[in-house]
Amino acid sequence: MATAAPVQPTFDTFDAGVTPLREVTFVVVDLETTGGSPQTCGITEIGAVRVRGGEVLGELQTLVDPGTPVPATIAALTGITTSMVRGAPTIAEVLPSFLEFARGAVLVAHNAPFDMGFLRAAAAAHGHAWPDARVVDTVALARRALTRDEVPNNKLSTLAAYFRAAVTPVHRALDDARATVDVLHGLLDRLGALGVTTLEDLATAADPVPAARRQRRHLADGLPDAPGVYQFVDGRGEVLYVGTSTSIRTRVRSYFTAAESRRRMTEMVMLAERVDPVVCGTVLEARVRELRLIAEHSPRYNRRSRFPERQPWVRLTVEPFPRLSVVRDLGGPDRTEGATHIGPFGSRAVAQLAVDALHAAFALRQCTGRLPATPSPRASACALAGMGRCGAPCTGAQGTAGYALVADSVRTAMVADPEQVVDAHARRIAVLALEERFEEAAAVRDRLEAFLRGAARAQRSRRLAAVPQLVAARRTDAGGWEVVVVRHGRLCATATTPPRTDPRATIDALVATAEEVEPPVLPAGRGHPEEVDLVLAWLEQDGVRLVEVGEGWACPVRGAEAYRVPGTSPAVVAVTVGRSSDAAVPVTA
Numbered sequence: 001m002a003t004a005a006p007v008q009p010t011f012d013t014f015d016a017g018v019t020p021l022r023e024v025t026f027v028v029v030d031l032e033t034t035g036g037s038p039q040t041c042g043i044t045e046i047g048a049v050r051v052r053g054g055e056v057l058g059e060l061q062t063l064v065d066p067g068t069p070v071p072a073t074i075a076a077l078t079g080i081t082t083s084m085v086r087g088a089p090t091i092a093e094v095l096p097s098f099l100e101f102a103r104g105a106v107l108v109a110h111n112a113p114f115d116m117g118f119l120r121a122a123a124a125a126h127g128h129a130w131p132d133a134r135v136v137d138t139v140a141l142a143r144r145a146l147t148r149d150e151v152p153n154n155k156l157s158t159l160a161a162y163f164r165a166a167v168t169p170v171h172r173a174l175d176d177a178r179a180t181v182d183v184l185h186g187l188l189d190r191l192g193a194l195g196v197t198t199l200e201d202l203a204t205a206a207d208p209v210p211a212a213r214r215q216r217r218h219l220a221d222g223l224p225d226a227p228g229v230y231q232f233v234d235g236r237g238e239v240l241y242v243g244t245s246t247s248i249r250t251r252v253r254s255y256f257t258a259a260e261s262r263r264r265m266t267e268m269v270m271l272a273e274r275v276d277p278v279v280c281g282t283v284l285e286a287r288v289r290e291l292r293l294i295a296e297h298s299p300r301y302n303r304r305s306r307f308p309e310r311q312p313w314v315r316l317t318v319e320p321f322p323r324l325s326v327v328r329d330l331g332g333p334d335r336t337e338g339a340t341h342i343g344p345f346g347s348r349a350v351a352q353l354a355v356d357a358l359h360a361a362f363a364l365r366q367c368t369g370r371l372p373a374t375p376s377p378r379a380s381a382c383a384l385a386g387m388g389r390c391g392a393p394c395t396g397a398q399g400t401a402g403y404a405l406v407a408d409s410v411r412t413a414m415v416a417d418p419e420q421v422v423d424a425h426a427r428r429i430a431v432l433a434l435e436e437r438f439e440e441a442a443a444v445r446d447r448l449e450a451f452l453r454g455a456a457r458a459q460r461s462r463r464l465a466a467v468p469q470l471v472a473a474r475r476t477d478a479g480g481w482e483v484v485v486v487r488h489g490r491l492c493a494t495a496t497t498p499p500r501t502d503p504r505a506t507i508d509a510l511v512a513t514a515e516e517v518e519p520p521v522l523p524a525g526r527g528h529p530e531e532v533d534l535v536l537a538w539l540e541q542d543g544v545r546l547v548e549v550g551e552g553w554a555c556p557v558r559g560a561e562a563y564r565v566p567g568t569s570p571a572v573v574a575v576t577v578g579r580s581s582d583a584a585v586p587v588t589a
Contacts, residue, residue, distance in 0.1 A: 019199040025052040027105040030176040038121035042066025047173025061174040063088040078171045092126045110156045112137035145190040159183045204257035217256035223249040228279040229289045232272040239297040244290040248277045268301040285494045291528045311344035312351040321371045322407045326351045342458040353450035361424040461532045465489035468550035487517040489532045
């Protein structure tokens with residue numbers, strides 16, 4: 001076995017969360033036993049070698065009295081007889097010494113499930129906590145590093161001969177452990193060419209990952225172990241994929257392991273030339289930045305949130321006889337002052353379900369053309385008028401004033417109170433259920449659900465978009481405060497304060513430096529529709545406190561009550577979301 005000289009690493013080689021293999025301490029262990037089951041058989045010998053950087057640091061070897069006779073077949077295989085182990089220490093006496101010998105090391109064994117199974121069972125039987133150590137199986141590594149053309153099988157004797165181990169395995173614990181050390185070093189040398197150079201790489205080295213993809217794991221080198229956004233970029237500078245994680249490095253590394261099985265992600269990784277990280281102060285900021293970057297670059301390997309401007313809305317038009325339509329462009333030709341919208345919806349089909357829900361509750365016209373204020377003498381009513389589902393304004397049967405009442409009811413259901421829609425559908429579901437027409441009842445339920453979700457989303461987003469400035473804070477697990485500044489539904493600043501510090505200075509600085517946002521002219525507000533959802537979900541967490549809210553605020557958060565802080569301007573309130581109190585609770589409390 002070649003022995004490497006100890007290496008003194010420089011500060012440049014340190015990377016938090018990444019341990020070069022030359023700095024890893026391994027304990028290579030081998031057991032001899034009386035059989036194959038840890039429940040019915042015992043350990044007869046333990047051999048272990050502690051090694052780091054190619055240098056042997058220590059060895060441990062002892063016979064163990066299993067408490068039962070050694071079967072003749074096992075004695076013939078290992079040379080360990082009953083008389084040899086009689087009087088040897090028991091596993092209860094040996095195990096503490098082994099656990100101390102292996103403390104802080106990565107455990108290695110050839111066919112590790114067998115050896116670790118016996119050791120775990122022994123620890124459990126004698127009241128010892130099993131160490132939270134990584135385990136490396138040289139059999140699994142050999143399957144990834146060597147081909148059948150090189151070795152016919154992955155037996156320890158075969159691998160030891162292939163790598164020219166200094167010790168020949170003979171079914172004795174210490175000799176076999178020594179041979180496994182040489183096999184381990186030979187395998188690590190082979191895997192190094194595939195990019196396995198750190199302990200973190202080794203943890204997934206046995207995964208069935210194509211060599212070409214594994215070799216690209218260098219793209220994760222140097223990435224921060226912090227929350228944020230990562231962008232896979234190709235050689236032309238095109239952003240291929242945008243993602244977010246609480247640990248950028250850990251998430252990016254997973255793309256080069258068996259944990260990532262999506263075919264399109266494999267294709268994306270092979271095209272990428274670098275990964276650009278964006279470290280964020282909070283998880284909310286990371287998620288919002290992800291949405292914005294996806295909307296900006298429209299990466300071809302992202303499937304969601306790519307084109308927020310294409311999301312469908314349901315519009316009640318502004319014309320003499322308003323009608324419902326599904327639109328994608330909120331600035332279209334019939335968008336005038338007074339138009340009403342709900343949404344956005346996940347798809348046009350879901351938006352159409354919301355339209356059908358409104359048509360089922362109100363006798364609103366369903367024709368798509370614009371009707372003149374004065375109907376043509378030649379106009380004729382459609383079939384819906386005959387069924388009582390339309391007042392036939394096209395023929396003059398329903399005048400402008402009468403139709404306006406219907407349109408006002410629709411508008412109220414969309415932006416304020418959906419009671420009429422809910423009642424109409426509840427009655428219909430009840431009738432269908434009594435008639436045992438359950439599939440039709442489910443369709444009516446889905447139609448109502450689509451409308452309610454779209455209406456609720458629009459109402460909540462509209463109310464948040466109307467707030468010029470909202471400042472909120474939430475206690476972190478570390479004892480500090482996570483502070484956000486939202487203007488017209490757009491996240492404009494966020495930061496986390498250190499524990500046991502007054503957050504007011506941070507809040508003042510955030511407000512002073514936050515992005516300036518103009519009031520919105522469309523119902524979507526100034527933020528990405530999904531960004532508004534993220535902000536609202538954050539505000540609705542237990543323990544979130546609203547520190548400052550703009551004038552004329554209508555609380556968009558479910559279960560929140562605002563209390564004016566005595567001695568402050570009407571624009572300043574303090575509140576704990578999700579519970580009420582008799583007085584305002586300052587954010588510094």
